Amino acid sequence: xxxxxxxxxxxxWGPVLLNATILYTWLVMALLVLVSWLVTRKLSxxxxxxxxxxxxxxxxxxxxxxxxxxxxEEPGPYLPFIGTLFIFISVANLLAVVPGxxxxxxxxxxxxxLALCVLVAVPVYGIAQQGLGGYLRHYLRPTVLMLPFHILSxxxxxxALAVRLFGNVMSGAMIGAILLAVAPLFFPLIMQLLELxxxxxxxxxxxxxxxxxxxxxxxxxxxxxxxxxxxxxxPNRVGDQPKED
Amino acid sequence: MSAVEIIGIVSIIMAGLTIAxxxxxPALAQGRAITQALAAMAQQPDEAATIARTLFVGLAxxxxxxxxxxxxxxxxxxxxxxxNYVIAKAGG
Numbered sequence: 001x002x003x004x005x006x007x008x009x010x011x012x013w014g015p016v017l018l019n020a021t022i023l024y025t026w027l028v029m030a031l032l033v034l035v036s037w038l039v040t041r042k043l044s045x046x047x048x049x050x051x052x053x054x055x056x057x058x059x060x061x062x063x064x065x066x067x068x069x070x071x072x073e074e075p076g077p078y079l080p081f082i083g084t085l086f087i088f089i090s091v092a093n094l095l096a097v098v099p100g101x102x103x104x105x106x107x108x109x110x111x112x113x114l115a116l117c118v119l120v121a122v123p124v125y126g127i128a129q130q131g132l133g134g135y136l137r138h139y140l141r142p143t144v145l146m147l148p149f150h151i152l153s154x155x156x157x158x159x160a161l162a163v164r165l166f167g168n169v170m171s172g173a174m175i176g177a178i179l180l181a182v183a184p185l186f187f188p189l190i191m192q193l194l195e196l197x198x199x200x201x202x203x204x205x206x207x208x209x210x211x212x213x214x215x216x217x218x219x220x221x222x223x224x225x226x227x228x229x230x231x232x233x234x235p236n237r238v239g240d241q242p243k244e245d
Numbered sequence: 246m247s248a249v250e251i252i253g254i255v256s257i258i259m260a261g262l263t264i265a266x267x268x269x270x271p272a273l274a275q276g277r278a279i280t281q282a283l284a285a286m287a288q289q290p291d292e293a294a295t296i297a298r299t300l301f302v303g304l305a306x307x308x309x310x311x312x313x314x315x316x317x318x319x320x321x322x323x324x325x326x327x328x329n330y331v332i333a334k335a336g337g
Contacts, residue, residue, distance in 0.1 A: 069295070160306075160309055163312065166316070
């Protein structure tokens with residue numbers, strides 16, 4: 001039994017090889033681009049909109065709302081990155097209902113690539129928000145002693161992102177294969193349904209964690225300002241107490 | 246016993262033990278997280294959406310510990326580097 005699709009080489013030309021993971025990734029990408037292009041080609045602002053435009057509007061509005069609630073910021077700059085991650089993983093996992101298709105997230109190389117994108121995006125957003133010095137200073141907070149732990153946590157959370165998605169999708173495929181050998185009649189179907197649900201939950205989790213990481217890099221500024229303000233509110237509280245009595 | 250037999254036996258036993266021991270902690274943790282989240286939702290139904298989202302994220306992070314164990318067990322069974330080394334040595 002193969003643990004990943006990477007070893008399934010479909011086409012080879014010298015050092016260039018095309019394995020199943022790359023092929024299915026391209027298929028998902030092509031599908032997403034095609035559908036987006038077809039739908040956004042004729043957008044209308046009137047009262048009557050097409051079904052597909054309605055679907056995309058619901059999707060985008062929902063993602064904006066989630067990002068706003070999680071990061072407590074305007075979702076504008078984050079939507080392209082987070083939204084792309086979510087839609088790609090979600091569609092890649094959802095297409096598992098199509099016979100013959102294998103999710104590209106079944107391979108550690110795909111999930112590692114996605115996690116590396118998050119690893120790079122965190123400093124990019126952080127520097128864009130508060131400048132190079134401001135971003136680098138958060139590594140030294142609260143003391144210089146924390147520097148190795150900050151760096152270590154960036155490494156481990158990237159690893160965790162990659163292995164979590166890979167492990168969930170891969171274990172689903174593996175359990176499906178094992179159940180097919182043990183109890184082939186009806187039970188694998190239920191596990192397949194559960195796998196679809198888990199795939200969507202994992203897409204959501206991946207996007208939420210990416211948002212949390214990016215927001216934590218951009219918000220160090222805002223938190224310090226908020227931490228200063230409750231001190232100003234304290235006299236009011238003292239003043240309120242006699243009124244209640 | 247030859248090296249091949251020892252590696253095979255140890256790998257299979259450890260794969261089972263990895264899953265068995267590794268799922269105890271996450272199981273307890275997930276049960277506790279869900280209990281607390283349900284209690285919080287019962288007290289504050291208005292905040293249910295926020296609590297549920299945080300619960301999902303927390304559950305996924307706890308569950309990833311169990312998933313690490315699963316990945317290690319899978320590697321031990323299907324992609325064991327020591328096994329491959331011994332087999333390659335015996336074959337070559």
